[in-house]
Amino acid sequence: MxxxxxxxxxxxxxxxxxxxxxxxxxxxxxxxxxxxxxxxxxxxxxxxxxxxxxxxxxxxxxxxxxxxxxxxxxxxxxxxxxxxxxxxxxxxxxxxxxxxxxxxxxxxxxxxxxxxxxxxxxxLIARITLQFHCYYSEWPIIENRLKELGALIEQQDFDAEGVKVAIGITQNKSQLLQKTLCDITRGRVIIEL
Structure with missing residues (x-):
């Protein structure tokens, strides 16, 4: 490394x-x-x-x-x-x-x-950038989970419905992030590379 x-x-x-x-x-x-x-x-x-x-x-x-x-x-x-x-x-x-x-x-x-x-x-830790959109009510829980996973919040954009977030996360934790977001949002949030 x-x-x-x-x-x-x-x-x-x-x-x-x-x-x-x-x-x-x-x-x-x-x-x-x-x-x-x-x-x-x-x-x-x-x-x-x-x-x-x-x-x-x-x-x-x-x-x-x-x-x-x-x-x-x-x-x-x-x-x-x-x-x-x-x-x-x-x-x-x-x-x-x-x-x-x-x-x-x-x-x-x-x-x-x-x-x-x-x-x-x-x-230096290699990270991939992922994006997703969540509701305001989900954001505090997701933000805590991101910290637990060691993700870096690269950008946040707030709109009428919620937060669009771009994060950097290690490749080996991306699947766990996907599962975590699916659990919190009942499968509604889709992660984009």
Whole structure:
């Protein structure tokens, strides 16, 4: 199972007189990742290299370092820590000593890896989204059952007759939810994927 960070984290390392500042954060969209990169990047730094991974989507950037010596190792560090929904930015202030291709890869990948190891990680749980509509009188009971099942209420829309709800629930609990809703509503509620 993949993991993500609970909170943003940063770490500073010095490698052969170059200072590497690592900033990492949990993200759920490419837009959030881009905003984080723009927020923590220092235009006065020598390089702001980054990588992010969200499910099957990923991007990385070497920001002027030799090809695949910064962004790719950062992405490898994310994958190596079994992380997902994460962005990592490594800002480098050049210290006067060239590290070479292998040294750069170890420095960027190692700094990113050390940062993720120090962060508090939580397991990402895969959920499916289901929708249903129920009467107002049924909603308090259903809402309590949803909490018991560990479902997340993603959206609620109230209308003249009741509540239209979109929830996220683990696949293995979806059948139990179906049975619970059938019992509470006497078979009237139909769940939609």
């Amino acid at each position: 993949p993991y993500t960070l609970v909170n943003p984290i940063n770490l500073t390392e010095e490698i052969k007189k170059s200072r590497f500042i690592v900033n990492a954060a949990p993200v759920t969209t490419a837009e959030q990742a881009t905003n984080f990169i723009n927020q923590v990047s220092d235009l006065n730094a020598t390089h702001n290299c980054w990588a992010w991974k969200i499910g099957q989507q990923y991007r990385f950037n070497d920001d002027g370092e030799p090809t695949s010596t910064a962004g790719r190792p950062i992405l490898s560090a994310i994958e190596g820590q079994d992380c997902d929904q994460i962005v990592v930015v490594v800002t480098r202030y050049f210290g006067g000593i060239k590290l070479g291709t292998g040294g750069l890869m170890r420095a960027y990948g190692g700094a990113a890896s050390h940062c993720l190891q120090q962060g508090e990680l939580i397991e």
